[in-house]
Amino acid sequence: MNKIEDKMDAIVALCKRRGFVFQGSEIYGGLAGTWDYGPLGEALKWNVQSVWLRRFVWGKGNMFKVNAAILMNQKVWQASGHAAGFADPLVECKKCKHRFRADQITAADSEKGKCPDCGGELGAQRQFNMMFETHVGAVQDASSISYLRPETAQGMFVNFKNILDTEHPRLPFGMAQIGKAFRNEIAPRDFLFRSREFEQMEIEYFVDPKDWEKSFEYFRAEMNAFMSDIGLSATRIHELEVPESDRAHYSRRTIDFEYDFPFGRKELYGLAYRGDFDLKQHSEFSKVDLSYYDEEKKERFVPHCIEPSFGLDRSVLAILCDAYTEDDMGGDKRIYLKLHPSVAPYKVAVFPLLRNKPELVKKAEEVFATIQKDIPMTDYDDNGNVGKRYRRQDEIGTPFCVTIDFETIEKGNGVTVRDRDSGKQERVAEGELLKYLKDKVKG
Numbered sequence: 390m391n392k393i394e395d396k397m398d399a400i401v402a403l404c405k406r407r408g409f410v411f412q413g414s415e416i417y418g419g420l421a422g423t424w425d426y427g428p429l430g431e432a433l434k435w436n437v438q439s440v441w442l443r444r445f446v447w448g449k450g451n452m453f454k455v456n457a458a459i460l461m462n463q464k465v466w467q468a469s470g471h472a473a474g475f476a477d478p479l480v481e482c483k484k485c486k487h488r489f490r491a492d493q494i495t496a497a498d499s500e501k502g503k504c505p506d507c508g509g510e511l512g513a514q515r516q517f518n519m520m521f522e523t524h525v526g527a528v529q530d531a532s533s534i535s536y537l538r539p540e541t542a543q544g545m546f547v548n549f550k551n552i553l554d555t556e557h558p559r560l561p562f563g564m565a566q567i568g569k570a571f572r573n574e575i576a577p578r579d580f581l582f583r584s585r586e587f588e589q590m591e592i593e594y595f596v597d598p599k600d601w602e603k604s605f606e607y608f609r610a611e612m613n614a615f616m617s618d619i620g621l622s623a624t625r626i627h628e629l630e631v632p633e634s635d636r637a638h639y640s641r642r643t644i645d646f647e648y649d650f651p652f653g654r655k656e657l658y659g660l661a662y663r664g665d666f667d668l669k670q671h672s673e674f675s676k677v678d679l680s681y682y683d684e685e686k687k688e689r690f691v692p693h694c695i696e697p698s699f700g701l702d703r704s705v706l707a708i709l710c711d712a713y714t715e716d717d718m719g720g721d722k723r724i725y726l727k728l729h730p731s732v733a734p735y736k737v738a739v740f741p742l743l744r745n746k747p748e749l750v751k752k753a754e755e756v757f758a759t760i761q762k763d764i765p766m767t768d769y770d771d772n773g774n775v776g777k778r779y780r781r782q783d784e785i786g787t788p789f790c791v792t793i794d795f796e797t798i799e800k801g802n803g804v805t806v807r808d809r810d811s812g813k814q815e816r817v818a819e820g821e822l823l824k825y826l827k828d829k830v831k832g
């Protein structure tokens with residue numbers, strides 16, 4: 390496979406065929422920029438969240454996870470700058486009326502002022518605000534305007550004082566949130582990469598201004614470690630030091646973590662030093678004091694903020710692109726997902742060799758129940774023949790398949806465990822199976 394579209398088409402097709410991701414509102418022809426996760430995609434996504442929580446939140450003591458409302462007072466977005474400035478440059482074709490993001494059409498097209506779709510004349514560039522506007526309550530006037538949040542970050546800044554008052558943390562400490570964000574992207578594209586409804590996993594880490602570099606470097610290393618946790622190849626990840634001219638207005642330093650997607654090297658995550666911009670803005674607009682009192686130094690100041698920001702759907706896409714593999718096995722072309730066990734929807738699948746032999750089924754159900762207690766994401770599969778089951782489990786990225794055969798029950802000779810990547814099978818004694826699997830899939 391050499392064409393980029395072929396690889397993306399193959400991934401999108403696999404996602405639909407196996408129940409990872411479907412087009413949003415598919416039976417009505419879809420809704421551009423929306424995707425629905427099926428059972429396996431949802432499991433994969435959940436795994437990414439739990440790896441993230443394990444690395445950044447659980448057991449940290451100074452990280453506080455919140456879950457703020459998606460609809461927020463419109464003043465939040467005035468304070469943050471989104472109401473006035475969260476916009477992309479839009480151009481419209483005068484002939485076919487198609488709209489494009491001016492910075493995404495090719496240099497040649499934009500220079501000639503021609504529409505990439507029909508060659509018609511492009512109109513003047515204008516700014517297009519990407520927030521989805523709505524009205525809260527029965528009256529539709531300027532005071533009832535609200536927005537579907539375009540990022541999760543602001544839900545944390547507005548709760549800064551609540552965390553100070555309830556948790557009494559000492560600097561440095563962080564707030565973390567996983568949740569939906571909405572952007573009316575001019576041109577949603579590249580499958581899950583740029584959609585209009587997506588999920589973010591964000592941290593706002595508050596520091597004493599003089600310590601910002603230490604925390605920035607800490608998160609830089611931790612973000613790289615997280616990408617390794619979820620199985621992304623280090624060679625496909627690149628750090629981009631964003632020059633001042635390209636940084637968001639509030640940012641004093643930003644590193645983009647870019648990933649080599651089949652459609653090009655693109656931003657996967659961002660790490661920004663936001664200074665005291667957000668807390669100061671919200672203090673000013675809300676008239677609520679958002680400063681911090683340092684008991685030891687007897688000093689009051691507004692903490693500065695480091696923000697590691699992760700797109701959950703972009704993580705899923707990067708994982709799928711990294712894992713998608715085609716090879717030859719036993720003379721047949723095989724497609725499989727070389728997923729890291731930490732994110733695989735199923736870590737293990739258990740089969741009876743034949744589904745019409747009650748003694749095999751009984752034993753397989755027993756083995757399944759034992760494994761499933763310790764490894765909850767275990768599948769039981771008795772559809773079709775064993776070859777078909779291997780093909781399905783390979784395609785959905787299950788690292789290990791356990792088969793119960795006649796030797797298991799007649800000779801007490803253990804079970805076979807097949808490794809997804811090599812296709813090799815080994816016999817493992819029943820009493821050692823759980824430990825064997827736990828050692829292999831932990832992480």
Ligand code: ATP
Nearest residue numbers: 582583584587589656657658659698699700702703
């Ligand atoms: P881009 O330049 O690609 O539009 P951004 O710099 O605007 O992204 P941020 O505002 O920094 O993105 O958002 C943080 C993270 O949220 C991004 O690194 C990305 O992983 C994710 N993200 C942003 N926009 C989208 C989108 N439209 N669809 C899916 N994920 C997104």
